[in-house]
Amino acid sequence: MLAAERRDHLLGLLAREGKVVAKSVAAELGISEDSVRRDLRDLAAEGLCQRVYGGALPASPAVVDYAARQAVAPDGKEKVAAVAAGLVRPQSALILDGGTTALAVARALPQDLDCTVITHSPTIAAALLDHPRAELYLLGGRLFKHSAVTCGAAAVEAAQNVSADLCLIGVTGVHAEAGLTTGDAEEAAMKRALAARAAETYILASSEKIGTASRFRVLPWSKVTGVITDADPRHPVVAQVAGLGVEILPAG
Structure with missing residues (x-):
């Protein structure tokens, strides 16, 4: 799966389930947890999620100025x-x-x-x-x-x-x-x-x-x-x- 496809998959999970569990996603996609964590870091840097222990949660829209x-x-x-x-x-x-x-x-x-x-x-x-x-x-x-x-x-x-x-x-x-x-x-x-x-x-x-x-x-x-x-x-x-x-x- 391409990086862009993984990104869309993670954003879809956040929207549907309200969280991402890195271990579960890694097993589902057959990739390493490190790959999932890297993707989550990138999404967090764009303000699209909030990383937490073991995965990520949706980022609040209320942090803008x-x-x-x-x-x-x-x-x-x-x-x-x-x-x-x-x-x-x-x-x-x-x-x-x-x-x-x-x-x-x-x-x-x-x-x-x-x-x-x-x-x-x-x-x-x-x-x-x-x-x-x-x-x-x-x-x-x-x-x-x-x-x-x-x-x-x-x-x-x-x-x-x-x-x-x-x-x-x-x-x-x-x-x-x-x-x-x-x-x-x-x-x-x-x-x-x-x-x-x-x-x-x-x-x-x-x-x-x-x-x-x-x-x-x-x-x-x-x-x-x-x-x-x-x-x-x-x-x-x-x-x-x-x-x-x-x-x-x-x-x-």
Whole structure:
């Protein structure tokens, strides 16, 4: 089989089965596992898969830059945001992550809601300036322009000095085995720091993120209260996550 044919075969497996197991593909095609791994490295270099131990998973489309992400699944993000905004109770404290789905949450909050919002995103803070009863706390640090959020040691330290009732976190990948992932190590660390300061943590996951993975793990499933998603409840990954005891809040 030619290299181009192997590539198409691997991409087909990712689309149909949601993963590639290098050992199984090697046996199926009668080639070495090293050949499969080389092909997966090439696909990963093009952003077409995320390599994991033993094979690969579909790469998340949510790792492109901030401006481009605003055009990815806007309807799904708005559905997720509407459900997430409904979790914010009057006079409660909310930690709101950055990113395009979190921005949709900020815009979905009632304008007269009396609450406290803690965020490390200048974009989120700016979106809530016209909410007269919302008290805003902006956590400072190095600005990570890809997601328009602060991160690094200063931001993590600032996060350790706040507490909230609810934390809403965005990720780029949601997978039962690979877990909750994102594309930058410092951003992942900041998300962990934020989640650790809230009584409950829900994940904002529009359907294009379900079944995909990025390089850095954000949180183990044991630290998550639930996932808000517009994905079909019958999606195998959604069912697997529910089987782990994680609450699924449908946003269909």
